[in-house]
Amino acid sequence: MSFTLEDLEARIAVRAAASPEESYTAKLLARGVAKCAQKLGEEATEAVIAAVTGDKPELVKEAADVLYHLTVVLRAADVPLAQVMAELETRTAQSGLAEKAARKPE
Ligand SMILES: N=c1c2ncn([C@@H]3O[C@H](COP(=O)(O)OP(=O)(O)OP(=O)(O)O)[C@@H](O)[C@H]3O)c2ncn1[C@@H]1O[C@H](COP(=O)(O)O)[C@@H](O)[C@H]1O
Numbered sequence: 001m002s003f004t005l006e007d008l009e010a011r012i013a014v015r016a017a018a019s020p021e022e023s024y025t026a027k028l029l030a031r032g033v034a035k036c037a038q039k040l041g042e043e044a045t046e047a048v049i050a051a052v053t054g055d056k057p058e059l060v061k062e063a064a065d066v067l068y069h070l071t072v073v074l075r076a077a078d079v080p081l082a083q084v085m086a087e088l089e090t091r092t093a094q095s096g097l098a099e100k101a102a103r104k105p106e
Contacts (some may be wrong), residue, residue, distance in 0.1 A: 004089060008071050009081045025072060033076040041071040 010020035012025050018055060020027035028036055092098055 005071065005081055005085075008067065009075070012068075012074050012075055023088065029076055033073065036069065036073045036076040040066070040073050041068050063105055 015023045015025035016029050018026045020030050028039065037080050043062060043065040047059060050056075050059035050062045071081065074084065095104075
C-alpha cells in the first residue's frame with residue numbers, strides 16, 4: 001500500500017473542482033470551513049469512541065474519516081499539507097516532552 005496523505009490532498013484538490021452534485025468533497029467545501037471543521041470534530045469523536053471501546057476495525061474506518069476530513073479542512077482554510085508536515089519535521093529535533101516544556105514553562 002503506497003497511498004499517502006499527499007495523494008489524498010491531491011485527490012481532494014481534483015474533486016474540489018467537481019460539481020457538488022457529483023462530489024461529496026465539493027459539496028462539503030461549498031458549505032464553508034465551519035461545516036468542514038464540524039464534520040472533522042464529529043469524526044474525531046467517533047474515532048475516540050472506537051479507540052476507547054477497543055473496536056480496532058471501527059478505529060481503522062474512523063481514523064480514515066478523520067484524515068480525510070482533516071485534509072478537507074486544510075483545503076478549506078487554504079493551508080497546504082506541506083506546512084503541517086514541515087511543522088512536524090521541526091519537532092523531530094527534540095522529544096515531545098521537551099517541546100511541551102518549552103511551550104508551557106511552569
Ligand atoms: N475518503 C473519503 C471519505 N471519507 C468519508 N467520506 C464521506 O464522508 C461522509 C460522512 O457522512 P455523514 O453522514 O457523517 O455526513 P454528511 O452526509 O455530510 O451529513 P451531515 O452531517 O452534513 O448532515 C460520507 O458520505 C462519506 O462518503 C469521504 N468522502 C470522500 N473521500 C475521498 O475523497 C474522494 C473523492 O470523493 P468525492 O468528492 O465524493 O468524489 C473519494 O474517492 C475518497 O478517496
